[in-house]
Amino acid sequence: MRILKYMALALMLTPFAATAGNYPDKPITLICPYSAGGGGDTATRMIAKLAGDMMGVKINVENKTGGGATIGIGAVSKSKADGYTLGFVSTSPITIRTHMMKAPYHPLKDLTYVGQFVASSQPLVVLKDSPYKSLADLIAYAKANPGKLRWSTSVQRGGPHVAVEAMFKAEGAKATFIPFKGGSKVLAALLGKTIDAAMMSEGNKSTLDGQTRILAEGTPNKNPVNRKVPTLTEAGYPIAPAIFFGLAGPAGLPADVLAKWDDVLAKVVKTDEFKALANQRKWSLDFAGHKAFTKTVVSDYNAAKIAIAKIGMK
Amino acid sequence: MDLILEGLSLTFTWESLIAIIIGVAAGQILGAIPGLTASMAVALLIPYSFYFSPWVGIPMLMGMFKGSLFGSSTTAILIRTPGTPAASATVLDGYPLAKKGKGAKAIKMALYASVFGDTFSDICLIFFASLLAMVALMFGPAEYTILIAMALASLGMLSSKPPWKGLVAMLLGVIIGTIGLDPITASERLTFGNPELEEGIGLIPMLIGFLSVSEVFRQMESSLSDLSGKAIQFSKKKIDNRVSWTEFKSCIPVMFRSSALGTLIGAMPGLGSTVAAFLAYGEARRTSKHPEEFGKGSLEGIAAPEAANNAVSGANLIPLLAFGIPGDIAAALILSAFMIQGINVGPLAFSENPVPLYAIYGALIIANAVNLVLGHGLVHVSRVAFAIPRRLLLSSVLVIASAGSYALRGSLFDVQMVFVFGILGFAMIRYGFPTVPLLIGFILTPLLEENLRTVLLLASTYDESLLFVFTRPAFNVLAGLIVVILVLVFWRKRRLRRLPSPPSDS
Numbered sequence: 001m002r003i004l005k006y007m008a009l010a011l012m013l014t015p016f017a018a019t020a021g022n023y024p025d026k027p028i029t030l031i032c033p034y035s036a037g038g039g040g041d042t043a044t045r046m047i048a049k050l051a052g053d054m055m056g057v058k059i060n061v062e063n064k065t066g067g068g069a070t071i072g073i074g075a076v077s078k079s080k081a082d083g084y085t086l087g088f089v090s091t092s093p094i095t096i097r098t099h100m101m102k103a104p105y106h107p108l109k110d111l112t113y114v115g116q117f118v119a120s121s122q123p124l125v126v127l128k129d130s131p132y133k134s135l136a137d138l139i140a141y142a143k144a145n146p147g148k149l150r151w152s153t154s155v156q157r158g159g160p161h162v163a164v165e166a167m168f169k170a171e172g173a174k175a176t177f178i179p180f181k182g183g184s185k186v187l188a189a190l191l192g193k194t195i196d197a198a199m200m201s202e203g204n205k206s207t208l209d210g211q212t213r214i215l216a217e218g219t220p221n222k223n224p225v226n227r228k229v230p231t232l233t234e235a236g237y238p239i240a241p242a243i244f245f246g247l248a249g250p251a252g253l254p255a256d257v258l259a260k261w262d263d264v265l266a267k268v269v270k271t272d273e274f275k276a277l278a279n280q281r282k283w284s285l286d287f288a289g290h291k292a293f294t295k296t297v298v299s300d301y302n303a304a305k306i307a308i309a310k311i312g313m314k
Numbered sequence: 315m316d317l318i319l320e321g322l323s324l325t326f327t328w329e330s331l332i333a334i335i336i337g338v339a340a341g342q343i344l345g346a347i348p349g350l351t352a353s354m355a356v357a358l359l360i361p362y363s364f365y366f367s368p369w370v371g372i373p374m375l376m377g378m379f380k381g382s383l384f385g386s387s388t389t390a391i392l393i394r395t396p397g398t399p400a401a402s403a404t405v406l407d408g409y410p411l412a413k414k415g416k417g418a419k420a421i422k423m424a425l426y427a428s429v430f431g432d433t434f435s436d437i438c439l440i441f442f443a444s445l446l447a448m449v450a451l452m453f454g455p456a457e458y459t460i461l462i463a464m465a466l467a468s469l470g471m472l473s474s475k476p477p478w479k480g481l482v483a484m485l486l487g488v489i490i491g492t493i494g495l496d497p498i499t500a501s502e503r504l505t506f507g508n509p510e511l512e513e514g515i516g517l518i519p520m521l522i523g524f525l526s527v528s529e530v531f532r533q534m535e536s537s538l539s540d541l542s543g544k545a546i547q548f549s550k551k552k553i554d555n556r557v558s559w560t561e562f563k564s565c566i567p568v569m570f571r572s573s574a575l576g577t578l579i580g581a582m583p584g585l586g587s588t589v590a591a592f593l594a595y596g597e598a599r600r601t602s603k604h605p606e607e608f609g610k611g612s613l614e615g616i617a618a619p620e621a622a623n624n625a626v627s628g629a630n631l632i633p634l635l636a637f638g639i640p641g642d643i644a645a646a647l648i649l650s651a652f653m654i655q656g657i658n659v660g661p662l663a664f665s666e667n668p669v670p671l672y673a674i675y676g677a678l679i680i681a682n683a684v685n686l687v688l689g690h691g692l693v694h695v696s697r698v699a700f701a702i703p704r705r706l707l708l709s710s711v712l713v714i715a716s717a718g719s720y721a722l723r724g725s726l727f728d729v730q731m732v733f734v735f736g737i738l739g740f741a742m743i744r745y746g747f748p749t750v751p752l753l754i755g756f757i758l759t760p761l762l763e764e765n766l767r768t769v770l771l772l773a774s775t776y777d778e779s780l781l782f783v784f785t786r787p788a789f790n791v792l793a794g795l796i797v798v799i800l801v802l803v804f805w806r807k808r809r810l811r812r813l814p815s816p817p818s819d820s
Contacts, residue, residue, distance in 0.1 A: 035646070066513050067495050074509075104509065150775050176775045178768060179498060184639045184646070188583050191637055192451040194772070211637070 023083055023257050027058040030247070031079075031087035033072025035065045035182055039201050039283075043118060043245050044088040046277050050268045055260070068155055069093040073248070074104030077111055081250040083257030086114060089248040091241060092158030095300040099308045100157050107301055112253040115265040116246035116293040118278065119286040122153075122160045122218035123225065124199045124232075127190060128211055135215045135235060138197060142173035149175040152190075153199040154183040159241040160199040160218045162308060167237040169311050201243070219243050221284055239307050241300065244286070246293055262289040321672020324369045330677060331684075333366075337374035338684045341381025342692050345397045346389050348522050349718025351382065356647045368670070372651055373677035379644050380432055380681050383587070383624050384689055387424040388696050391616075392417050392546055393711055395526035399517050400623040402753060403591040405525055407608065407615030414611055415549035417700075418693055422557045423613050424620045425689040427569055429682055431621035434573035435580060435628030436678045439635070446629070447636030450581035452788035455768035458585070460789065462762040464796050465589070469596045469754045480751045483742065487755025490515055497764045498771075510727040517588075519719040520756065523732035524749065527715050528739025530708050546700045546707075557613070565617040568598045576622035580629025583639050585761065587626040592754055594622030600803075628678065635659050635671060 030048050034040040045061050052059035064072035069092065076087030094107045105111060124135070132138040142149040153160045156179045168175050178195055180186045190198045191211060199218050217223040217231045220240050232240040247261065268274055269287045278285050288296065324330070344350045356375050366374075386397030391408030404424060411420040438446060453461075466484070493504045494514030505511035549555065572594035579590040598618035599608045608615045630645040638659045640646035652659055657670045700707065715736075719728045742749055769783070776782035783789045 041646075064513070071495070071513055148775050150772065176771070178771055180768075181497070181764070184583055187637070188451060188633070188639050189454065191639075192454050194454040 023254075023260055024055055024057045026084065027060055028052070028055075028083070029085045030059055030061050031072050031076050031085065032061055032063050033065060033069035033088065033093065035063055039120065039183070040088055040090060040245065042277065043283075046274060047088075047117070047247070047265075047268060050271055050274060051261075051264050054264050054267060068097055068101075068157065070097065070101075070103045070105075073111070076248060077105035077250050079250050081112075081252040081254070083249065083253055083260075086247050086249045086261075089113075089246050091243045091300070092155045092161075094248075094297060095304050096159045096162055096241065096308070097155075097157050098301075099305050100313060108298060110251050111248045112251055112258070112290075113294045113297050114247040114249055114253070114258060114261045114290055116244045116286065116288040116296065117265055117269050117274075118245035118283045119219070119221065120201055120243045120245065120283045121221065121223050121225075122163075122199050122201055122243055123214040123223050123229070124164065124197060124216040124218060125190070125212040125214050126197045127193070128213055130196065130213065132197070132215065133213075135230070138215060139168075139171050139173055142168060142175045143171060146174040147176050149173075149197070150178050150195040151175055151197040151199075152178045152180050152186045152195045154180070154186050154201060157313065159243055159304075160201075162304070162311065162313060163218045163232055163237070163239050163241060164199055165313060166239050166307060166311050167232055167235075170237050224284065238310070239304075241304065242296070244293075244296070245283075246288075258290045265289070317668055318672050321669045322676040324669070324673035325373055325676040325680065327369070329367070329370050330373045331680065333370045333374040334377040334677065334681050334684050335688070337377025338381035338681060338688050341378035341383075342385035342685075342688060344378070345382030345385025346692075346696075347718060348389065348395050348397050348526075348714060349518060349721045351398050351518075353644055353647060356644070368651075368657065369673060369677075372648070372674065373681065375648060375651055376674075376677055377681040377684060379627050380428075380624070380685050381688070383627055384425055384428040384620075384685060385692065387428070387616075387620060388421050388692060391420045391424060392696060392700050393526060393707065394529045395711060395715065396521060399521055399757075400587040400591055400626075401619075402521050402525060402588065403595045403619035403623075404616055406595065406619075406750060407610070407612045409529075410609065410611035411613075411616070412546055414554075415547045416554045416611070417546055417548055418555040418697060419557055419613075420611075420616055421693050421696065422555075422690075423561075423565070423616045425686065425693070426557060426562060427565070427572075427617040427620035428624040429686045429689070430569045430617075431573045431576055431624035432628055432682045432685065433679075434570070434621070435577040435625040436675070436682065438577045439628055439632055439678070440675050443632050444636050446577070446581045447632050449788075450578070450583075450633055451637070452786070453582050454786065454788075455765040455772065456783040456786055457788045457792055458582075458765040459762065459769050460792055460796065462589075462758050462765065465593050465596070466754065466758050466762065468600070469592055469751070469758075475746075479747045483747045483749065484751035484755040487752035487757075488759045490520075490752075491756045491759030492763070497760065498767050510725075514760070515731060515756075516719075516728055517757070519728040519731040520735050521753070522715045522719055523735030524739040524753065526711055527732055527736025528743060528749070530711050531736060531740040532743055533704070533708055548697055548701070561613055565614055568602070568614045569617050569621040571601070572598060572618040572621040573625040576625025577629040577632075579622075580626035581632040583633055583642075586642055587623040588757055589761070590626045591619035591623040592757070594618040600799075631674075635674075 030044050032041050032044040041063065048059035048061050064075050069090070073087055073089060073093050076085060079085035093103065097103065098107050126132050126138070132141065151164065153164070155161065161177065178189070180189055183201055186198050186200060189195045214223060214226045214229050216229050216235060218240055220231060220233065220242055222231065223229055247265070266287055266289065269285050275285065356378055382398060383400060386401040387404045387408065390396040390401040390404045392412050394405055394409045396402040396405055408420045408424065411417065493511055495501070495512055496503055502512060575594050575597060576590045579585045579593070595615060595618050598614050599605050602608065602614055604612065627644060630642050631648070633639040634645045634649055640649045649659065715732050716729050719732045720726065739749055773780045773782060
């Protein structure tokens with residue numbers, strides 16, 4: 001009888017024993033704050049598949065869109081800090097947007113930065129048959145016709161938005177920003193001539209090569225499609241913020257979770273599948289673990305604070 | 315020609331055919347379950363498509379989308395529960411027909427119209443993709459605004475006997491549609507500080523509650539004695555269970571118009587199949603010889619939305635293949651499958667390597683044929699599945715409604731919404747308010763607001779003048795078309811008034 005009791009006790013304890021220190025042992029949810037099909041979504045799904053295979057659990061992707069990605073990230077920040085709910089994060093709603101609006105989280109207090117895996121390019125483009133042959137042409141038109149130049153980018157008040165506004169501000173020019181929801185609508189508006197210029201994260205080579213002309217690059221790295229065009233800082237303008245893709249969780253993620261992801265993410269970015277996707281989308285792979293990524297976020301956040309105050313963007 | 319044959323040879327293989335059959339069957343079943351959408355299933359499957367040859371994975375995804383659009387109409391017709399939002403317009407005439415025992419006829423009509431719409435838009439895609447995409451790009455915020463405003467105006471009064479009740483219902487829909495974050499400035503509206511409301515009311519919980527749960531509540535009112543009866547009576551007469559050639563022929567004009575409308579809407583990014591279905595329904599009712607039958611079980615009322623919503627799904631590939639712009643989630647998911655497989659889309663794709671595109675065309679056409687064949691099987695399955703006593707079905711509808719809305723994003727708030735809208739729908743039916751205008755107001759308002767406010771912003775760059783819209787050719791054509799329709803409507807009304815009114819009318 002006693003043996004039976006112990007066996008029953010052992011059986012009861014088994015599931016608990018399995019959970020301790022064995023992260024992950026059940027499906028993980030990755031919240032993507034952008035809609036299905038965009039760059040962020042493709043990246044999240046690829047990470048979910050590759051990391052899920054490596055860790056031997058299913059990783060589900062949930063798209064929680066809206067509020068310029070703050071709704072999805074807000075959901076991440078409010079989730080349980082057990083490592084089973086993480087989210088995709090990118091520059092704008094972390095280091096940029098939070099200086100201009102009340103986000104449902106504080107980027108430095110409510111989130112743990114798990115790791116960065118991509119730094120993407122942000123070319124400023126016009127249509128192939130546009131009269132603007134260079135960045136100087138575009139600026140000259142905006143200066144001569146205040147408010148008449150229409151432009152857009154997929155995230156309102158995001159890094160690229162701030163960078164381009166800072167450029168116009170530095171030149172004393174005025175252009176009108178027309179918001180659209182998502183990169184594909186921005187591209188449609190550009191092709192349909194509703195807008196004159198756009199800063200696009202769309203890395204589809206044939207789209208950019210066939211239909212548009214790149215005038216400048218909005219991030220610190222050279223544009224991979226056209227290496228001849230200057231970055232905004234090279235052209236003498238105030239900022240060209242790095243545009244990162246990474247993963248974050250709620251504040252206070254356990255150390256074993258962070259260690260696991262440091263290890264897994266570093267392997268994920270080295271897989272052939274991820275390299276192929278990054279090559280296809282013209283992303284520069286740029287892995288940074290928890291510590292390095294947190295450092296980037298903190299310094300970018302503080303730098304953007306100063307720049308945005310100068311432009312007076314709200 | 316060699317390239318076309320090479321492309322077709324990629325999909326005319328056993329592996330592709332089996333993949334399409336699996337995709338269509340899975341799509342039809344997933345589509346029929348409320349809350350489970352083909353987009354969700356496909357999103358989950360995409361990462362695994364890496365392991366297959368592209369010509370197994372991609373045809374399967376396409377079959378799934380096509381199957382789900384038809385599958386979702388079976389439950390819309392039989393138990394007033396649209397499996398996906400795109401089928402909500404099919405409820406209007408499908409459910410009344412099912413109540414008359416003609417459920418099988420209604421489902422078959424939906425099937426034929428779906429396959430018709432699919433085939434029509436696929437042919438348009440194959441032959442006129444770049445032309446249609448050019449036309450669609452001429453539609454900017456100004457054109458969307460006038461199109462949606464027109465739709466709101468014409469659909470809002472649909473089938474409401476005192477028109478003011480229809481108007482009240484629509485305005486209620488408009489108000490519910492504005493709940494959530496403002497689309498331009500992202501400030502909170504009507505959320506009462508509840509963060510759950512920030513994202514707005516979810517379309518699927520709202521539809522399920524408003525259409526099916528309200529119906530369950532309504533049936534709870536009826537006397538206990540008939541609760542032992544079967545849930546859905548299928549008539550024994552052969553004529554009630556099939557679509558005769560005469561009936562099919564009478565729906566052909568409506569299917570053509572609805573497919574054309576659906577194709578055009580599908581080619582424009584951002585409007586979607588639900589909008590197309592409702593627009594086609596309104597248009598079919600306007601042009602029908604028997605508008606009085608709409609809402610009571612008109613076959614045209616089934617054919618129109620079904621042809622239109624399926625036409626949208628094919629046409630969504632038009633801006634995708636022509637410019638690399640995905641029109642909706644389905645197209646976006648297909649785009650990511652292409653990208654993972656290294657297939658380029660956009661204007662250079664045709665000149666660089668058209669073979670994959672021809673292969674896709676082949677897969678689309680095969681999927682339509684498979685959808686038709688498997689669809690007939692689904693009619694028989696659903697006849698057996700729903701031949702259960704009504705008291706069992708009604709309670710299981712409540713369970714399915716709750717589970718389906720929960721499954722969508724794992725939110726109990728959504729389940730609460732299902733019942734809130736169930737009660738609202740029930741109250742509206744009880745007090746004689748039409749329910750459709752509310753749905754239309756709810757679906758169209760966010761689209762209208764987003765586009766109208768963009769137009770106002772654009773006006774600021776044209777010396778603060780709204781007149782710039784008349785410099786846009788597509789706007790002028792649309793405005794002209796709307797004037798013509800308005801004149802026709804008034805002319806017809808006047809002529810009707812002059813004639814002695816027919817005594818048999820209603």
